[in-house]
Amino acid sequence: MTNKLNNVQAVQQALQNEMALDPTVVVYGEDVGYEGGVFRATVGLQQEFGEGRSFDTPLAESAIVGTAVGMAINGMKPVVEMQFMGFIYPAVNQIVSHVSRYRNRTRGERPMPIVIRAPYGGGIRALEHHSESTEAMFAHIPGLKVVIPSTPYDTKGLLIAAIRDPDPVLFLEPKRIYRAFKQEVPEEAYALPIGKAKILQEGSDVTVVTWGSLVPDVQKAVAAMEDISVEVIDLRTISPMDRETIVASVEKTGRILIVHEAAKSFGAGAEIIAVVNEKAFLSLEAPPMRLTGFDTIFPLARGEKHYLPTPERIQAKIRELADY
Amino acid sequence: MQIDKFNPLDNKMFQVMNEKGEIVDADNMPDVTDEDILTLYKTMRKSRVIDTIALSLQRQGRMLTYAPNLGQEAAQAGSAYALRKTDWGVPAFRELGMWLIKGWPVEKILKYWYGSEWGSHFGEDLRLLPVSVPIASHFQHAVGIGMATRLRNEDDVVMAYTGDGGTSQGDFHEALNFAAVYKTPTVFVVQNNQFAISVPRAKQTASETLAIKAVAYGMPGILVDGNDIFAMLAVSRAAVEYARENGPVLIEAFTYRMGAHTTSDDPTKYRTDEDVEPWKDKDPILRLEKYMIEKKLLKEDEIEPMIEAFEKEVMDAYRSIEHSSDTEVEEIFAYHYEEMTPQLQDQLDEYRAFLEGAEANDK
Numbered sequence: 001m002t003n004k005l006n007n008v009q010a011v012q013q014a015l016q017n018e019m020a021l022d023p024t025v026v027v028y029g030e031d032v033g034y035e036g037g038v039f040r041a042t043v044g045l046q047q048e049f050g051e052g053r054s055f056d057t058p059l060a061e062s063a064i065v066g067t068a069v070g071m072a073i074n075g076m077k078p079v080v081e082m083q084f085m086g087f088i089y090p091a092v093n094q095i096v097s098h099v100s101r102y103r104n105r106t107r108g109e110r111p112m113p114i115v116i117r118a119p120y121g122g123g124i125r126a127l128e129h130h131s132e133s134t135e136a137m138f139a140h141i142p143g144l145k146v147v148i149p150s151t152p153y154d155t156k157g158l159l160i161a162a163i164r165d166p167d168p169v170l171f172l173e174p175k176r177i178y179r180a181f182k183q184e185v186p187e188e189a190y191a192l193p194i195g196k197a198k199i200l201q202e203g204s205d206v207t208v209v210t211w212g213s214l215v216p217d218v219q220k221a222v223a224a225m226e227d228i229s230v231e232v233i234d235l236r237t238i239s240p241m242d243r244e245t246i247v248a249s250v251e252k253t254g255r256i257l258i259v260h261e262a263a264k265s266f267g268a269g270a271e272i273i274a275v276v277n278e279k280a281f282l283s284l285e286a287p288p289m290r291l292t293g294f295d296t297i298f299p300l301a302r303g304e305k306h307y308l309p310t311p312e313r314i315q316a317k318i319r320e321l322a323d324y
Numbered sequence: 325m326q327i328d329k330f331n332p333l334d335n336k337m338f339q340v341m342n343e344k345g346e347i348v349d350a351d352n353m354p355d356v357t358d359e360d361i362l363t364l365y366k367t368m369r370k371s372r373v374i375d376t377i378a379l380s381l382q383r384q385g386r387m388l389t390y391a392p393n394l395g396q397e398a399a400q401a402g403s404a405y406a407l408r409k410t411d412w413g414v415p416a417f418r419e420l421g422m423w424l425i426k427g428w429p430v431e432k433i434l435k436y437w438y439g440s441e442w443g444s445h446f447g448e449d450l451r452l453l454p455v456s457v458p459i460a461s462h463f464q465h466a467v468g469i470g471m472a473t474r475l476r477n478e479d480d481v482v483m484a485y486t487g488d489g490g491t492s493q494g495d496f497h498e499a500l501n502f503a504a505v506y507k508t509p510t511v512f513v514v515q516n517n518q519f520a521i522s523v524p525r526a527k528q529t530a531s532e533t534l535a536i537k538a539v540a541y542g543m544p545g546i547l548v549d550g551n552d553i554f555a556m557l558a559v560s561r562a563a564v565e566y567a568r569e570n571g572p573v574l575i576e577a578f579t580y581r582m583g584a585h586t587t588s589d590d591p592t593k594y595r596t597d598e599d600v601e602p603w604k605d606k607d608p609i610l611r612l613e614k615y616m617i618e619k620k621l622l623k624e625d626e627i628e629p630m631i632e633a634f635e636k637e638v639m640d641a642y643r644s645i646e647h648s649s650d651t652e653v654e655e656i657f658a659y660h661y662e663e664m665t666p667q668l669q670d671q672l673d674e675y676r677a678f679l680e681g682a683e684a685n686d687k
Contacts (some may be wrong), residue, residue: 026475052475058505063464063498070468070482073453076475078468090494097458098465104659105454107445111662143660166662195665240665 001187008178010152010185011041011117014159015079017189019049022077025163027054029064029081029117038083039119039178065091068114069098077113079163085120085172086129099168100143112168115159119175120148121213121261123308125301132298133212133262138170139239139271145169146238147194150215152183154236157192164191174213181216197242199249203231206322207249209272210259211235214309218259221314228322238268246272247279254285255321259309264292286324291317325352327562327573332535332545337578340554343606345614347554354558358621364405364553365616366630368397368609371420373634374430375583377642378437382587386646390437393420395551395582398608399515400485401425402556403575406564407483412451414466414484416459418515418581422485426452431641438645441655451480460490463499463512470508470572481567483511483560489520491537492528500574504541507571511563514574515550517581522594538574550577551608580606653679 005013019025027042033056036043045054057064061082068078082088088095095116103111122131139146147162147169149155155173162169197209200219205228210218215234222230231249235241250256256276258269273288291309299307330338340349347353356364375394381387393400400421404413413419413426423433427450436443436455444454456462466484473480490496491514503510514534518525531537538545544566548559556577563573580603584591616622657664657672664672 058498058501060498060501062495063467063502066461066464066495066499067468067471067502070465070470071472072468073465074469074472076472093458093461093495094464097461098456103661105441105444106659107441107655108659109445109448110453145661240667243666 002184003187004182005152005156005185006179006182007149007152007155007173008039008041010155011159011173012043012045013185013187014156014163014189015042015045016048018160018163019045019053021189024075025053025077025079026071027079027081028057030057030059030083032056032081037081039175041117041173042081061087061091062094065094065099065116068116069094069102069112072112072114073110077163079115079117082116082118084130085118085134086132088116088118091116095138095144095170096141100141103167104143111166113166114168115162115171116168117171117173119178120172121174121176122298122304123176123213125304128300131304133260133293135172135238136262136266136268136271139268143168145194145240146172147236148172148174148212148238149236150174150177150212150234152185154192154198154234156185157190158194158236160189161191161194165194169194172212176213177216195237195240195242197236197245198234199245200232200234201230203229203253205229205253205255206318207231207233207246207253207256208259208314208318209233209235209246209256211238212261214259214261217309217311218314221311221318224311225315225318228318230318241271241275243275243279246275250276250280251283254283255324256288257291257317257321258288259291259314259317261293261308263295264290265295267292286321289317289321325558325562327546327559327566328544330544330546332533332538332547335533335536335547337547337549338555338559339549339552340558341552341611341615343611345611345618347615352558354554354561356554356557360405361612361616361621364401364557365609365612365622367401367421367424368553368612369630370424370634370638371397371401372609373631374420374433374638377635377638378434379583379587381642388437388439389586389588391418391586392583393418395603395607396515396517396579397421398553398556398612399513399550399577399579402553403483403511403513403560403577405557406560407481410451410480411564412453412466412469412480412482414453414462414469414482415455416462416486416490417455417457418487419485422483423452426450428452430638431644434642435645440645440651441659460486460493460496460499463490463495464502466510466512467499467503467506467508470503470510471506473509474506479509479568481509481511481564483513483564485513485515487520488514488516488518488525488528488534489523490514491534500537500541500543500572503572504543509567510572511560511567512572512574514576515579516576517579519581519585519595521585521589533576535574535576541574543572543574545574545576547576547578550579551606551611553608553612
């Protein structure tokens with residue numbers, strides 16, 4: 001049986017499925033319990049599974065993640081929410097100093113099956129600190145996995161995989177497209193592999209790698225370009241990155257463009273280019289290119305249209321690359 | 325004693341045995357057998373032997389940076405002795421007395437301080453967390469363990485440790501706040517040893533005591549003479565019992581760090597001999613020794629042989645690790661994820677190929 005879900009409903013159903021299947025899964029964070037989350041990602045869970053398994057916390061991100069460490073040590077699988085990625089920073093000490101290190105420092109004895117969910121990215125005319133994309137900061141941390149889905153089907157399958165993963169996963173949800181479209185999704189639980197990119201469209205002239213809320217924008221841009229054959233890859237997992245899919249595509253096209261929302265310098269795009277240089281250098285017919293957010297603070301609502309790559313800019317960049 | 329009857333706002337320090345080894349509060353003397361007392365004494369003695377040997381090895385270049393516990397033995401052993409086997413110990417990094425009570429083997433303790441992650445590989449049955457260097461961050465782990473315990477309707481208690489400096493951290497506040505809201509079975513032990521490296525207690529907080537911080541969180545708090553093993557045990561037992569049934573407790577163990585912060589620190593830079601001198605009379609081991617000799621639980625001529633036996637045990641443990649092999653390259657990579665990522669595998673392979681090449685060139 002399938003049901004038609006948008007991205008945020010897919011998050012909710014993944015949690016609902018896993019809580020029903022596994023009594024050790026607990027879901028908590030600010031406004032997560034009674035209200036069901038400010039984006040309604042956890043709606044109905046407390047009513048169905050009780051206050052013990054889905055609950056509100058005091059307003060303290062470090063303790064939300066820090067207590068998840070203790071929960072994991074004591075046999076639970078916590079799925080905690082950071083209300084916005086812009087509020088994750090008080091928890092960074094817990095993530096970097098403990099969540100990502102515990103398995104290693106105990107030589108495998110105390111793994112951290114924790115999922116940290118956070119809506120991320122701009123384009124919703126939000127207040128300050130509600131629009132950041134800092135996935136690269138976390139992808140740099142050994143011991144952590146960073147996943148960013150873009151469709152309801154992937155959201156559900158990857159979130160379930162993250163919950164079942166014996167290692168900690170930062171699960172970033174592109175909030176601009178939480179409700180942008182719906183897709184038929186199986187009602188029952190299923191897991192998709194973490195660490196695998198998805199080829200959305202095959203092509204032979206240019207490879208475009210993107211993720212998160214820019215996936216629909218890239219698809220829109222490419223759909224309107226009949227003269228250039230573009231291969232579109234949804235990266236889906238930032239770390240560990242699926243190098244094989246990217247390298248195989250570049251070996252075919254000889255050209256690669258990375259489109260991401262995060263700031264350009266030291267972003268995930270730079271890592272992708274480094275991988276291409278290491279593994280597919282002789283296939284390149286043009287310098288790898290990036291179309292990304294600027295190295296600026298994310299502008300407030302009245303300036304954000306300048307920050308986010310648009311389908312028009314994506315098209316222009318693809319042409320620049322194809323014509324090089 | 326009942327822990328929630330103590331009012332930390334009175335600013336009184338709980339004591340059972342004074343510096344001369346005399347019981348000054350017989351009503352609150354914990355129920356202990358002669359065997360309990362001997363175990364506590366031996367634990368403190370062994371702790372001091374480990375410290376002394378580790379410091380001496382460090383000066384000989386045979387041990388890495390080490391954080392000694394000198395003077396704080398009663399605060400650590402007395403609190404941990406209140407735990408049962410299934411209760412959890414959550415240390416900072418200066419809790420040797422607790423480690424010994426919980427059962428971290430001496431060999432592994434030394435292995436950790438001598439630079440091997442295998443030191444923190446305990447066996448999952450040992451309900452002890454590894455050393456936590458980022459100050460007070462582990463308080464939240466203690467609370468999370470307790471949240472899971474409550475969720476499963478179990479009744480194990482978690483005892484977590486930090487120092488006076490740790491109370492300045494945001495994580496200290498967040499942990500105590502969460503614990504009180506969820507009524508977790510947590511006993512927070514603050515070893516107030518008067519210094520956070522060089523910064524004295526008065527510069528950490530304007531609060532008159534650390535114990536009174538409990539009041540605002542909505543939990544019992546108690547200030548106790550941390551160099552009095554019987555006071556520590558009485559308070560800890562009451563706190564553990566209260567935590568098991570009700571919710572968290574904050575204990576301020578008032579003590580003094582007789583040694584350096586670590587072997588990299590020189591305390592003469594920030595305190596004088598005159599500062600340290602009065603604390604020598606409050607020594608927790610000598611105090612219990614006086615009591616035991618008076619009660620004929622210990623003879624003076626038994627002390628040296630006991631120390632010598634511990635020295636032998638600790639040196640044997642040290643020798644077993646001193647010449648053991650270094651960490652293997654594979655081990656550095658193996659434990660980051662359940663399954664090694666392709667990225668890690670590549671890096672390992674490349675480095676191994678280099679090592680093998682270098683080895684071949686040597687031949």
